[in-house]
Amino acid sequence: MTVEATIQASRAPMPAGLPVRLNDVRVEFPSAAGPLEALRGLTLDIPAGSLTVIIGPNGCGKSTLLRVIAGLLQPTEGSVRIGDGVDAGPRAGDGLVGLAFQQPRLVPWLTILDNVALPLTFKLVSRLPLVAARQGSTPANVGRTLPRSRPANVARILAQEALDRVGLTDAAQLRPSQLSGGMAQRAGLARALITDPPILLLDEPFSALDALTREGFDGELQRLWMDRPRTVMLVTHSVTEAVRMADRIVVMTARPGAVARVIPVDLPRPRPATLAGEPAAAGIDAAVRAALAEVHPAELTPWLDR
Amino acid sequence: MRPSRFLTAIVFIGLLAGCGSTPSLSPVPSPSVAPRHVTLLLGFQPDVQFAPFYLAQQKGYYADIGLDVTIQYKSDADLVRLVANGQAEFGVADATDVMISRTAGIPIKYVETIYGLFPVALIGPKGSVPANPAQLAGKRIGTPGKFGSSWHALLALLHAGGLTQADVTIREYPQFNQVDGLLNGDVDLITGFRNNEPLRLAARGMQVDMLTVEQIAPLPGPGLIAGDALLQSNATEVAEFAAATLRAETAIAANPQQGLDAAAIAVPAIANDRATALSVLEATIELWRGGAAAPSGAINDAVWASGFQTMRALGFIDGSVPLDEMVDHLVLPGVS
């Protein structure tokens, strides 16, 4: 398959993202004070192409959950499956999972373009069939290689397109230090999207930004997802953001984390930033807060009543 | 002209040279003022060869002439400059270094001979040292480095034999351990001090022969130096210091044990091996004598003239500074 045909294939509409299934997952870390249990008995089914928001008290294991799905952590017990294949455990770097962090984590000595292209430079050859393999192939048969016709150029073409999608067309030759917080976060998102992953994980991606920028970015993320509905999992502390963005809101228990409640959100899309004022949204908002209050540890009690 | 006290000193020295007698003569009358503090610079580290200075200090020969002498040890290069600059009054330096440094503009003069014989020789295993320097061609020769009296002597010998350093193989021993090279056969000959290396080699089982310079390419030996400034302002003091030093030298020549005892106080290492130190001292006394009955301190004009020509021919000096600016006869009359 030629490079050009491959790039064309990457622009083809994706039928769906991949489903994610966690079954009775337990994750335990060694620590100075003895073993630390971050997740216990966590069972969750994420439908392909849905936008799920994870919310919960501090330390409940939200970030750990994302890392397990990304293949950065192996569960101590239980199983994680991406897709429907038999051998569907996630492996870091196989391009199926895009990861965006709270800090943009851009490499300071690379241009924005090279930063966004970074994932492709590790395993470009295996990425291209992956990019073309949207039509139903499994993670197992992505080992096909293509002739390396200047992989660096292909990576840069794809990176520029990713920058265009997040509105950073002119930032390609800038360096991370020259970007504002919002622009850097967008670049990080572009990088997460460059392999066109069927699963996108976002760990509080906009919580470091000011409120208005955050609202704007939520809107753009929603639009990007509606254009190309991959499976998205978004971790947040903001109930408002959760109600606006989610198909389903997963409320987690305190540590060790498990699923406390799953609250569906059936509101029509696209959902504006002013959603919070509408009565339908208010009801869901209250339900989420109630669920949070149940699982939240004593920290939430008022300060003066001791 | 010179003050009469000055002439008295010369007469005394002449008497010593002629009679070779022990120092039972009366010293120069000491001044009644507080002693003047002066510094004498000797090379590298305390050594039994500096016995005359230790003896003169301990027996009060310097005090008799109103001097309180402090001895310090410096490298040869620093020594010459410090004496020239007035930071020290006296020093002991190689005559060949005096020629070079004076030509380079350092204002010092050689005022008294201490070593009547040039102390460096070419040394090799018994029977292997050629008497004719032309036969040095092709030999492997060990020497500390390409400067100093050892280097000058080596080149002078080669030059006398019509050779240059290109005709031999030079091996440098910057740690001054060229005897090791001779013992393990890395070199055929080494430069060394006549009162040092042969004794060390004998102690390690090698008997040696020497090729010395005096018959082939005469060079003057080390002596006392003083700065031009001091000589202009107080030549008397220089003369008296030289005389006192010669007095001690003569005393030791007649009674080496006395020198050894004086040196043992300044050189703690002597206590470990008095026998070796005595051998070194006795060999050194022979060098001071220079073949005469007793050390005379006199500047040997013939040897100086010959040495000057040799150093010029070798290119160490360019002759721009004449010989008579390098030595000061005013203290001791030349011996022709």
Add this chain to the structure above:
Amino acid sequence: MRGLATALLSLVAFLLAWKVLTVVTGTPDYILPPPEVVGERALRAIGSGLLWEHTAVTLSEILLGLAVGAVTAIAVGTALGKSVVVERVLSPYIVAAQSVPILALAPLLDIWFGGGLLARVLICALIVFFPIAIATMVGIRSTDPLLLELFRSLGATPRQRTMRLEIPSALPVIFGGLRVGVTLAVIGAVVAEWAGAGSGLGVLINIANQGLFDTPLMFVALTTLAVIGITLHGVVVSIERRLVVHP
């Protein structure tokens, strides 16, 4: 161009201060020669080829010593930075080698390695090694853990992680070590020559000082060494400007 003008101006000021010092203190030429005497002696030494003959030797020792020392130091420093076990095992020996005065070690090394150019390059490399290795180790250790996790999430192999994250991230600190190393290389070459060499600027210093009593020539050698050090330092700084992106 402004940088060049400033440098020239400060050089002129330095020479003037030097001249004033010799005049005011009245030190004789054979102890502190004034700049014009040194300059004249330098011209003669350059014209006769003497200066280049010795400079070429020392320059080759410095450049080779730097190459060997820096490459080894970066490799060892990377290993030290990545593994606490390696650091615990190796660092006592490295610190010991650094603490023993090189002036005392150099003659031994000279004998062990045959007393030629190889021995001198090794002595020079040894002096250069420590600051660069430690700088590399510190730089590697200070890699941003957030970036380390990013690389892991992208499936980078350990080798890719080292070559494309840890070393580039450590470059500012490594170049700090290189700046120090470059000036030490000049010292190292001179120390190596003093341990036993036939030619070189260190040897020229000895010959001028002890053999020829030619203080101006000694100053010419010293000045040449300083010029070499300054030039090499400038080269390192300009390479750093190209390679290292400072945020």
